[in-house]
Amino acid sequence: MFSLQTIFGSGKQFFTLLDEAAVAAHDSTKALYQMMKAADRQPALDAFKLARQRERTASEKIGQALVDSFMTPLEREDIEALGSALYKIPKQVEKFADRYSLATQHLAHIDFAPRAAMLEQAAGVVVEMVHGLRHMNLDKMTVLNEKLRSIENEADRLMLELYRDIYSGRLDHLQMFLLKEFFEILEKAIDRCREAGVVVYQITLKNS
Template identity: 80%
Template sequence: MFSLQTIFGQGKQFYALLEEAAVAAHDSTKALHAMLRDAGHQPALDAFKLARQRERAASDKIRHELVNSFITPIEREDIEALGSALYKIPKQVEKFADRYSMALRQLQGIDFAPRAAMLEKAADVVVEMVRALPAMKLDAMKSLSDRLRSIENEADRLMLELYRDIYSGRLDAQQMFLLKEFFEILEKAIDRCQEAGTVAYEIVLKNS
């Protein structure tokens, strides 16, 4: 049974739920960076699974509220798009962590931490962008979008360095394959952050 507050309220709960999803995504990237800084130990995966569970719970709540709410603060399609983009970040992070834990012996001596640091920074900016949504201030959101784009550009530069290592001739075929696969997963995770940031920026552009 629908409550009048849910039906006729201003729908501000969506901002809280989107922030909850963004924070869960950011927490997954922090866990990944911490894991890769301590690469000498077998990684624990609980933090990643917990972040995914929190993300799923937030996504489920968003879908539930979209069904039950008569009024939303922004267009329903935009809420769905941003929720979907945020959901993909910890999914990609967990994919890296799961595979890394299985290939740890083959990856000795390969430092993923600098790229993971870039991913954590990108996810942090995404949290700021989601938190800035209610104010609908275009200048502030554009500044955050520019920061996110700068992080993505730096990540692209680091990927170019990776390809120089791959084709340097000092790696065997297995190392070349693994190095390329794992860095591309990290690159895709950063792309997911950029996608979420783009949706947030376009929401403000549309509503400011």
């Protein structure tokens, strides 16, 4: 006799696929940070495109698994929301890398590494949170959620410092434009991490 678990599936594949999506997103931020702290800062777009493709593949598998599965370990809407939030992280990182490759000659004087490091940290926290969905430990998830919030707050503070530089009068118009555009892309990428973390935290609240 087949058990219900055999017929419907245990749903573990969803946790695995969400883990894969989160790790792919994190890897894209790692590639960006490594590029920004390198001496020549030459863009290596293959690393970003590979991470994005892994994320896209995981997202497609999640969608197909939702179609194929009768039962899911989490509500379908929550799985879809988290998959969508994770998908947006490497998309934003790749946007930065693609544009950076076109403007490298104008950006040698700008140090993106500290902000890229914060983005990498935020994506790392998201990986921990997504992996924690297996256990639904609200206390641990609350700590991680607060850590992600702190990174976001620090990023906001650094953005204020950036605007101080922009309006200082020391930069020409092109430098002002590029500085604002690229830091805003990084800020949005951190926001994407925060959004993914919020979805995970809400799922945990609902199921703990």
